[in-house]
Amino acid sequence: MKVYLAEKCGFCLGVKNAIMLARETLTRRQVVYSLGPIIHNQQVVDELAGAGLKTIQSVEQIPSGTVLIRSHGATRRQLHEIKDKGLEIVDATCVLVKRLQKISHELNEQGYKVVIIGDEEHPEVQAIIGYADNVAVIGSEKDLGKLSGHGKLGVICQTTQSPDHFAHMVAEIVKKGFTELKIINTLCREAIKRQESAVKLCEQVDIMFVLGGLNSANTKKLAELCRKHNNKTFHLQNWEELDKSSLRGAATAGVTAGASTPDWVINEFVDRLRAVSGDDRNNVESGD
């Protein structure tokens, strides 16, 4: 079986920066607190925990010291609590998430109801919500009822949503006849490039593997997109989760990974897949 790796996959710049800042901070502090898991990847969380990064869920749990804000950002309330407690902040909020927070604040100042196309439970969306007083989060058509009675909407999008979903939801909003719509494209190019190369590859192979945390929004989005184009798509966290019987009958396999999946997880998966399928190194190719 030939094994192909997606042209663009694995750590994005925002995640790389957060991990680098965590490592750097741990060289000068014995303990650093991370507000929520630094990334949606358990192996990386465990490795950094061994070096002193403690994952906590609320500012209340931090007695003193240094707190790392992960790439998803923190809510405004959490930031106030951190300031009030006099904690040192190491801010690893991705620049694109910061941009989104700023846009949300500006739309609010300009009198728009802020509409976020995204998953309300996701920490990035939670961190944006506090930047405007009047916000609605739209996950799908069933949430459109939240928008009735407002004339002026400022529409933005969670960074890792797909362009197709953003466009579809905007089209649905347009049909509702609001008097003014301001639409700002806040999608992440890194996430889009991963989606595009995953779709391109999955269309060319018999079986497709998407590697990454089960809670990772961008990995779930990759798996969802690949499933639309290849019904033999599997979302796995690592090699151990592979059911080898799924390989039966496949002559080609594609591998991609979310923005929070480390290279070593990807490389181990590709190498072992090649080994069990009798492929040789020359057959591990980029799927560009």
Ligand code: SF4
């Ligand atoms: S996926 Fe994009 S927005 Fe999210 S952390 Fe990475 S670079 Fe930033």
